[in-house]
């Protein structure tokens with residue numbers, strides 16, 4: 577991959593993406609320019625071989641692929657800044673910004689430019705992202721290229737753009753939901769006798785085992801649960817107690833609220 581990549585807004589997800597792409601050998605750090613306003617935060621990445629800049633317009637002018645990764649409320653300023661540097665026959669725009677449609681980006685950058693939305697999660701830094709992608713005007717070739725790019729750093733599902741806020745809640749926010757579940761499990765482990773570090777290690781590996789069972793067997797969670805719950809046993813007792821306290825219901829309600837919020841993060845006016 578010889579294309580020059582600009583990551584506009586190199587915060588948590590921008591940096592995770594940059595690290596993941598280099599770790600997966602998709603591209604080299606030298607092909608990526610990271611931007612943010614406070615350049616000091618990017619100095620360690622310059623040492624690691626990335627280009628760094630606080631000049632979005634020049635960075636975009638020199639790039640082929642522009643990845644937008646600022647907060648929704650920071651986007652309009654960035655689009656106003658870079659719009660005159662956009663060349664639709666050269667640039668491909670990838671936006672990982674929640675709640676901002678392809679149409680809203682084209683409103684500012686021109687209708688001729690191809691825009692692809694991607695919703696990764698922070699596990700992209702270690703090649704384990706679940707990334708959903710959507711576009712309303714990208715060519716099949718560019719969609720295939722972007723799919724390939726995100727496949728180097730995890731799994732990819734192509735979806736309709738109107739499901740992008742749902743994908744944000746389930747997959748991008750989802751990392752935090754599962755992490756909180758692991759933390760809660762480890763706290764339970766401390767109450768029943770383990771030191772915090774060993775409880776966390778046990779909870780993490782158990783969670784990984786559960787996820788891998790589903791991935792490798794291709795089974796439904798309930799069929800794996802059935803194998804754990806011995807009749808009159810301790811698993812079903814614990815599981816039912818969790819359900820009486822709203823375990824599944826709270827996850828479902830949290831995901832619904834996150835999806836609602838994800839759809840309302842951006843206003844055209846800024």
Ligand SMILES: NC(=O)C1=CN([C@@H]2O[C@H](COP(=O)(O)OP(=O)(O)OC[C@H]3O[C@@H](n4cnc5c(N)ncnc54)[C@H](OP(=O)(O)O)[C@@H]3O)[C@@H](O)[C@H]2O)C=CC1
Pocket residue numbers: 584585586587588589590611612613614615617632645646647648650653654672673674695696697698748
């Ligand atoms: N975090 C996550 O897990 C995920 C986030 N997203 C989306 O990615 C986007 C970024 O989220 P996240 O990484 O968490 O947020 P961060 O706040 O960590 O990152 C945003 C970055 O943008 C930089 N920035 C702000 N204004 C400008 C500007 N004018 N020019 C250049 N850089 C700028 C900020 O740095 P500075 O202030 O120094 O300029 C900051 O580093 C959001 O839209 C979010 O919805 C999507 C999927 C997952």
Ligand SMILES: O=C(O)[C@@H]1CCC=N1
Pocket residue numbers: 674744748749
């Ligand atoms: O919390 C947020 O708004 C962003 C979007 C998805 C993950 N983090």
